[in-house]
Amino acid sequence: MTLLVVGSIALDSVSTPFGDRADILGGAASYFSVGASLFTKVRLAGVIGEDFPDEHLELFRSRNIDLQGLRKIEGGKTFRWSGKYVDRMDVAETLDTQLNVLGECKPELPDAFRDSEFVLLANDHPANQLSVTEQLNKPKFIMMDTMNLWIDNFRDDVLRVLKAVDALVCNDEEARALGENANLIAAMKNISAMGPKTVLIKKGEHGAIVLHHEKFFALPAFPLEEVKDPTGAGDTFASGVMGFLAREGNTNFATIKKAMSYGTVVASFNVEDFGLDRLRTLTRDDIDSRHAIYSNFLDVNA
């Protein structure tokens, strides 16, 4: 089924213990669309500036991503983020953020995207996310991401979006803040009571846990000896989850569990190199091979 992502496209500058990269392709919607394109046909909605390099558009096109929702703003500059990871690399220290066109433009879906069935609302101001839900015509499954900035300062708006979506994906700190409980399990139950019947928590090296219609399921991360750049780990995890769900065309618990295992595998590839460098060359065969190893790693009876 059709899969739409609405979110940021960025030029990132990243520093990790393994090196530095300047002005590389980044942004949640970039990571998500390239990751999900390995599962299904993806529609991308977002804004870029005049400075956005053609080579990045070529990457999207090479993955058959539908760019009808990509707006290039004349005279505008692309959103830029600069961050640093140290030691355990579990938290990004943001060095600089320049919203640029992202701060100036509200998300607008082209008519051709309004019938999208699976939708990922990447992290954005909740008012923008709500506006997208109103532009959709009978979506089947909407998942939203969010962050502490919105939870802390625009809680009512976040709650409004929560009522309009089927699923939330966020990290564990965000879930504790949104669910107002230091216990993650209790926080997830509180969030589900606010609307979404699927609450999916990303825990980085500790894996992921979901609450789906009152049932829990958790997965450990794929064990990696070397993580070069964690940027986009959460977005590529979501890309594998939503890509698999859209391909299967259903969202029952069994499919969500399997989707999470694919999301884990895509994210594990993504962090092996800077930015989108690993996903650039990643194939379905790569994913299937590692998924077989991962399934064996998970099996308590193997």
Place this chain on the structure above:
Amino acid sequence: MTLLVVGSIALDSVSTPFGDRADILGGAASYFSVGASLFTKVRLAGVIGEDFPDEHLELFRSRNIDLQGLRKIEGGKTFRWSGKYVDRMDVAETLDTQLNVLGECKPELPDAFRDSEFVLLANDHPANQLSVTEQLNKPKFIMMDTMNLWIDNFRDDVLRVLKAVDALVCNDEEARALGENANLIAAMKNISAMGPKTVLIKKGEHGAIVLHHEKFFALPAFPLEEVKDPTGAGDTFASGVMGFLAREGNTNFATIKKAMSYGTVVASFNVEDFGLDRLRTLTRDDIDSRHAIYSNFLDVNA
């Protein structure tokens, strides 16, 4: 097969968001022996002072724990620990430690314990742990615990014990320090190269991961909405692991995986109440019932 634990027996004073308890039974060997007694016959070696309440000895006896290795030091005072947990309760803040008899006595095994086949060396000075390994007669499987205090200040001694044991159990921060790598997977490989072919890492609410002869396996924690007191979670996890291994009488990978799932279940009960209050009434049926729920929770194909 026979299972021996050598370690601390304490009187704890604990404060958590759910209340306070003073002078309750604690210490790694107490948690471990009571937990493991639900799987197999346990031998306990440790020291207590004259102030140690008889009711705690009664608990040990009621679980058929062999107390021949328990030494009461005349005129001595029992080891005391006082700690506090706040917010997420993932880290204990130590308020006070009084070593008392623990600082005065080296561990001594009675002759009747020297033929123990499965052995847990609870957290202690590595010189004491090494001494115990030398008192054993052809043990089958020795697991050691340790902590940052010893890793940071007595590294060479810790390395000596690592060469004399089959398995290490510790938390992820300790593993990163001992394995000298911020990446847990890389740190575990480094530790295994130091000796133990089984490296078992406790991650609290994030579950556990093991490296066993170059193969990894991980489990998420049992999802709990309320954790009243995390004290002893790691020791009761180890008790389920070692209790199950000793009962099965083997240590192959398949048995270790299953043992970890039982360890997770025992620990999940333990943290539901203060100190050993939950384990005091816990039965094999309770464990089996929750293990069935946990197995279903883990099953990606369920």
